[in-house]
Amino acid sequence: RALVPGATSLVRSTAMSPGGDSDLALLDFEGVALRTELDHHLCLKGYCVLDSSLEEDVLDDAVDDAVALKRAGRFQPPPQEIVEGFLGPEGSREYTWLTATDSEDYADGERLKAVVEQLNSVATDAAVHCGYLGQLRCSKAAVLRGGETNDEIVEMSEQDCSMWLQTFTTAKLMVIFFLGPGEGTLELQPFDDESGAVVITSRSGRIVVLRADMLQHRHVSTIDDYTVVCWITAAISVGARGWNEIGAPNMPVAKELLEWMKERLKVIASLEVEGKLDDSVPRAWMQLAHQSYFRHEKNPIAIRGDAGHMPGQWDPSVFWQSVNHGVDYVSEIPYMRWDHGEYYDPTPDSWMESLTYRPPTFIKTTVRHGQYIDGVELFDTKFFGISVMEAKGMDPMQKHVLETSYEALFAGGYKKKDLMNNYIAVYTGCTNPEWNYIDREAGACSGTGSSQAITSNRTSFALGMMGPSSSIDCEMSSSAVALMVGAAAVATTNSRRTESGGNCSASIVGGVYMSFTPFMWPRFNAWMNPKGRCFTFDENANGYVRGECCASVCLKPFAEKVDGEFVVPDMHTLGCMTGWRMVSNGRAASLTTPHGPAIQECLHDAVKDASVNLLDIDSIECHGSGGLLDDSIEASAVAAVLRGQKGGENETLVLGSVKANTGAQCEACGIASMLKVIYNIAYACNAPLINLKTLNPHIELGEGAIVFNTESVAFRGRSVFSGVSTRGLGGTM
Structure with missing residues (x-):
């Protein structure tokens, strides 16, 4: 009877009646002939019954060897969870693993050794000729003592579960050698329950090879009977990303x-x-x-929607894909912004000779590169109910934040009518607009149109949202602080605020910086790189170049509390914020110098706030502004706190920075880094760090497994924890 669903006989019928004769005798077949017959029966029925070629006295002595192992206390009852994977509750009373027969330490009995060698020989023949199942290998052999399992409760450890789960998930064939001395019955039943069961008589010297991934097997025997078993398992396949791809388990015991x-x-x-x-x-x-x-008190904050006006495109997902391909967005200053030839002077100290910072008087800079976005002049006045006259006096940063805020809210499930009078917070990382430093017509609305505070307030006003609304300026850490404050606004950790109904239903968090004039360039020239690139973590690091960005994300609690229980809503989630921390440098070497201990404290407390282990962190999107000293302090501090402990040499940590692609996007640095991390996780891939040729010699990594990936690298698993680190010029991080 063919047990494998869909199996048909194309050669000859070999149906066997219950308790009938064996299919093969090892005395009659060997080599290619044996492998051919095994393949035929396994394809036809899903099992094959063989008679051993060992003498009867050898088998009797093998039973005596098994009894000796029992007397030596080697046997143990199996955990209840794996009984069905052995021979069922009436044939798996106790078991013990056997030492490998080729080991110098083998002392399990010479006759039992002969049985195991024949068992391995049959397993090898089945594995070699059943190559269509994939690359196969034979497990260790185990001796089972028959009879019903006892009532003793055996606790299974995590290590045992991992071992058995891997065995039963990858098992393709099972080889059973019945030692006897008594007879029993082996029942084979397909997992699909559509075919009838087949009952095979088990007796001393009988071998059964069966498809373990298709047939349920149960053996009925007495406590005086012994059986030797092994499994032929498929090697765990490794997918394109380097992950183990086991697939859905077929065996009930694996489930x-x-x-x-x-x-x-x-x-x-x-x-x-x-x-x-x-x-x-x-x-x-x-x-x-x-x-x-x-943890219930640490309900993650979900990123439900995002939007961005990024370099090259207005789509964060497309932006990440370009970064993943190593695109460098830095270019010379476009003429559409200003004629930079009037201000550029390659003389190293020219910027120090600037007499004033007000164009068109004497302004000089040694830097002529930056990263700029397209369409800064575009704005949909009608959609937001803003008159053309008012729009003319508005800072373009306000316009773009307004657009990305609504786009992110829309992606998070909100429509315009849903926002009116809704308690949604607005936090924006921005600074005093450069719009104030260029010659333009002063209209009736120029006051609010060029105010830093109004950047957030206008979003709340135009969309009718009544939650907290504030603009935050901490230099390059501005939008990262806005993310933290926005997450705190919707978090359910403040019991008093929650009970009083003060939590925001959502928060819209953004960061924006746009450059319209070289007015500030002489002031920042000392931190900028005349070579026109951010050489993050490279020995040629000499400063940054400025870049533009406007991006927003919609934050909501990952789980909502309904009738006292946490319920995860069926909503799209880009990623989750699980922990955060903000500190300041304190009294460091100088106001603007990074402080290693402060960086370590900030990282350590953020990981602790997330309720995870330091070794759980898979990657850090560093500030990495391209300073030789700054980069070395940051990378060394990150390596020390996250991998400077036991086990750190075995857990890979990837360090990167988007500033190598885009320059330093000033107040939008944090949100840009966050979006890169979000899509790193979404695509399960670390985007590469460009412009790195030779590692900064001042970086001290210790013994930790630190990686600066110069090409796209997959994460080590399907679920990861990634961090984002930013630092303002004054030490806020």
Whole structure:
């Protein structure tokens, strides 16, 4: 009877009646003939029954060897979760692993060794000729003692679960060698439950090879009977991203183990919260628990929508794809902004000779490169109900923030009518507009049109939102601080605010910087690179070039509390913010110099706030502004705090910075880095760090597994934790 669904006989019928004779005798077949017959029966029926070529006295002595192992205390009852993977509840009372027969330490009995060698020989023949199942390998052999499982509860450890789950998930064939001495019955039943069962008589010297990934197998025997088994498993395939691709398990025992693993991860997460978790839990399980569950008091903040007017395109996803291909967006100053030839002087100290900073008087700079976005003059006045006269007096940064804010809210599930009188917060990282430093017509609305505070307030007004509204200026960390404040506005961690109904239903967080004049360039020339690029983490690092960006994200709680229980809404989520921290340099070497201990404290506390382990962090999007000293301090501090501990040499940490592609986008640095990280996670890939040829010699990485990826590299797993680090000129990070 063919048990494998869809199997048909094209050669001859070999149907076997229950309890009938064997299909093959090892005395009659060997080599290619044996492999051919095995292949035929496995394809036809899903199993093959063979008679051993070992003498009867050898088999009797093998039973005596198994009994000796029992007396030596080697046998142990299996955990209940894996009984079905062995030979069922009536044939898997106890088991023990056997030492490899080619080991110098083998001492399990010479007759039992002969049985295992024949078992391995049959397994090898089945594996070699069943190559259509993929690359196969044979597991260790185990001796099973028959009879019903006892009532003793055996606790399964995390290590055992990992081992058995890998075995049963990848098992293709199972080879069973019945030692006896008594007889029993082996029942084979397809997983699909559409075909009838086949019952095979088990007796001393009988071998059964079966498709473990298609047939349920149960053996009925007594406590005096012994069986030797092994599995032929497929090598875990590695996908294009380097991940293990096991696929959905077929065997019921594998599904049961997966359920046990999920429940165990929940227990591990609970014990960690209660402070009762010991050190016996494997590192991989701790990491998986952190990736699977969050603490109730640390409800993650979900990024539900995003929008950006980025260099080259107005789509953050397309922007990331270009960064992933290593696009360099820095160029010479476009003439559409200003004629930079009037201000550029390659003499190294020319910027120090500037008499004033007000064009068109004497302004000089050694830098002639930057990164600029297209369409700064475009704006949809009608959609936002703004008159043409008022729009003429508006700073372009206000216009673009207004557009990206609505686009992000729309992506987060809001329509224009939903926003009116809604308690939604608005936070924008921006600075005093350069719009104030250029010659233009002063209209009736020029006061509000060029105010830094109004940049956020106008978004709230135009869309009718009544939540907190504030513009934040911390230099290059402005939008990162706005992200943190925006996340805090919707977080449910403040019980008093939650009880009083003060939480915002959502927050729209943005960052914007646009350059319209070289007015400020002499002031920042000391930090800018005359070569016109950000050589982040490179030995040629000598400063940054300025870049433009306007981007916004819509933040909401990841889970909503309904009737006292957390419920995750069915909404699109780009990523989640799980922890954050803001500090200042304090009393460092100077006001503008990075402070290593402050960076370490900020990172450590952010990871602690996320309730994860330092080794769980997979990548950090660094500030990386291209300064020789600044980069070395930051990279060394990150390496010390995240990988300067036991196990740090085994856990890869990727460091990168988008500023190598775009320059320093000033107050929009944090939001630009966040968007890169979001799409790194969405595409499961670390975008490369360009302009890195030789590593900054001042960077001290210690023994940690630190990677500066100069090409696109996949994450080490399907779920990751990534960090974003930014720092303002005055030390806010």
